[in-house]
Amino acid sequence: MSEIPKAYEPQSVEDKWYQYWLGHDCFKADPARVSERRPAYAIVIPPPNVTGVLTLGHVLNNTIQDILARKARMDGKEVLWLPGTDHAGIATQTVVERTLKKQGVIKHRDDLGRDAFLERVWEWKEKHGGIIIQQLKKIGASCDWSRERFTMDPEYTRCVQHVFVDLYRKGLIYRGKRMVNWCPASLTALSDEEVVMKEQKGFLYHFKVEVVEEPGRFLTIATTRPETIPADTAVAVHPRDPRYASLIGKHVRRPLPLENQAPIPIVADDHIDPEFGTGVLKVTPAHDKADFEIGHRHRLPLIDAIHPNGIMNEHAGRDLAGLERFAARKKAAELLESIGALDKAEPYTNHVGYSERADVPVEPRLSEQWFLRYPGVEASRHCVAPPHDAEHPGPAHPAPAPHGHPGTIRFFPDRWAKVYDHWMGHLQDWCISRQLWWGHRIPVWYRRAEGAPSDAAPLETRCQIESPGPGWVQDPDVLDTWFSSWLWPFATMGWVGETEKDQHNATLRAFYPTVDLVTGPDIIFFWVARMIMAGIEYRGAVPFRNVYFTGIIRDKQGRKMSKSLGNSPDPLDLVARFGADALRFGVMRSAPLGQDVVYDEANVELGRNFCNKLWNACRFRQMQGGEVQAEIRPDLLTNDDRWILLRLDQAMQEIDRGYEEYRFNEISQTLYRFFWNEYCDWYVEASKAGLNSDQPALKANKVAVLDFVLSHTLRLFHPFLPFITEELWHGLGYAQDMPAPQGGVTLMQAPWPRPLSTEEREEWGLETSVDAVAAAKFELVTLGRNLRAQFNLPANKRLRFILKPAGEMPTHEVDVLRLLLCAESVEVVPGSWTAPQGTPSVANRLGDLFLPLAGIIDPAAERTRLGKDLEKIEAEILKVREKLDNPSFAQKVPAKVLAEHQQRLADWQTKKDQVLSALGNLAA
């Protein structure tokens, strides 16, 4: 820091230190270093999509993880922050396929074939896969990059296959023909979690059908999907609905397709709500989950009238076949109308399941899929601590689990535990097969029975990782991406699922279970819950102890940040303009626990300004010269020195509490308040009196206090602002002062500052009265500055003030007052001194401060000003007195609060007297 620019320039600093940290292996975790004195601390990154780019959500999420990791290192822990990426099946395959189509390489992925297409996806992954990792480095993420993992790495793939085979053998994975959520755009099955309900405006069509056995009698049916009428195989009514009781067992004539108006039975089923519509439901077992069950109960045939891609097929009849399902809906309504069967079509809003990924309505569809019955459900459900009960508060952090017990997990904020519990209590089997190419192929093999002549021959099935040999064909489907990511916390640590080997895996032994997980509540079911189940099933222990759920970053209109809306700023652009530290600080300051965050660039600007303030405060220290980090001499400490040491202590305590409860925005606010409002605004300004002293010992001691505060501040700031603090740590020479492994090489390894010990407080004379004295002094200064402003005296005009102290007033304190008041001089007068008539003044318990302007000022204006003050003071007195006068107040209130109120009253009384006397002086 030999040549110090006036403003902080992050660009020249950030890359330098990131390379330095990498070069010194600062991010590397070594299980061999773990001991009782050096506990392990691990976080696994929520693996971003390998082809993704960094969003503000990632910045928030990963900054929190980086803060936790850096703090843990300073706490002396052996830290593993394990990074990696996810292959993101559908998303990645879609992107690559779309790109190849755009380039004109293919019309459909079938043009290439499975193997060739996958080659292209791997090429794409190699080319674009590193982007988000590089971006994470730009924001300072201190991951152990030597352990970076990808969910399709060979070892990881092996884990996935191993788990599949194991669950298959345990009978938890099975294949079945079921109704699944089918995405007609991606042409694959989806899990229930990948379907989002959306409001959809449409029509409720009422149409008539004739009862076959009673010609001339009609039933009216309400439906939102007339295009599925050709696939109806029954109509259903409630068994106890008197309107239709006589019709049960009879038939109606299905109106569509026109060329095949077949009779279908009227069945009775409890599922029907007699109140809804006409109380008659058309039953389409092949295209509706509930109808499928009704069909099952009544052994109804299935008619599948829709192709997988959403186009109506031949069963829909000649009028509808070939039409897309929504066009067919319109057409079906027209057909009904043309035969006079349509009663009415009333506008109607209902909820329809959409494919989250492709954003098209899912089509319930019967198909052969693989399902998982979740393992370890009961243990997983009970290991998460229920929401905090005010009457029975649990420990802030769960203790490590006793041997053989899976352990417990705390959620932050804890209300998510309820959501988790509800989901765990209503688990449905998980559809894990996907009709995609990109992903882990299902390790199941089929073979026709030997010598079998036709397709009708039964299939032999084997579930194992390697091919059983010639003649065996592997299942074409791949696994849901989450079926690999639910193994993330241990598969990334080299777990292989063989007891012997896993027991000798040092990383796994040292770092599993991890400590913290930081993720979004939107993947609580997708990922968090499933990881817990996998952890308990395969490691016998929960995968993490604390889960921090971030908020969701929204734009100013409250919308989620999304690529398609184009409302997400590019974080790297923000880094370029404001610096990585500024971005981190701005995001963290505005992200309270459990609350969504409205993004505002002003927050990042604030972060930049804060970095600049820090920079300049350190510059100021450097300009004072002198020995670095000298011993503080207690006998030379002024009240201001003691005050700032107390404020620092207070800040350290607040920050420690903040970390305990993951209240990062509070930490950042404490850092901001302490450094800017307490240290810079008051202490640094006041210290200039001592620094300008002609007594070298006084000046040296002042510098020693500056160093003490700054060296602590830089450490406190480091988890939030890693780059600038490292630069300043070295620039100010604090690194030279520390042992190499504890800050001598890098601030990253410096010990976390602890609140002051009783000994230190005693040695430095940090009594509580220090605060009161400082507060009174600063108040008097504000009053004096206010006086200056009241009389429109320019801020740069040097004024003479006169001080009549109420008690003792050391010379150096007068110097401080002079500096803070920006005064030419502050003349101290004895208690007997009386001001000339009409001299404006202010006062507090330290004394009276006069601005000798007699004759210059307008007594009337001054009287108005003082009158206003008096009004305010009397209102305050009234407020306090009202409380004190209440008889039960004195009886019931804690002594401390009572004393506070009495002191407050006394203070206001004093002020009132002073204002009254000033008014008297004016009038005389």
Added chain:
RNA sequence: GCGCGCUUAGCUCAGUGGUAGAGCACUUCCUUCACACGGAAGGGGUCGCAGGUUCGAGCCCUGCAGUGCGCACCA
């Protein structure tokens, strides 16, 4: 329908029973030797509404109103 949030200054938001806060924006003054990415002073709030508990409520309880998000097989 059930569950969970949110409603505090013009804006974005902290506030965990004891004198209503921050940043931005606004008004006035100041390029004073760390910082104009800065300094000083100031204006601005019946804390969504109505009850209740309490000596005392922005905070706890009940109801209501707005708003957002989950979960849910009403076609």
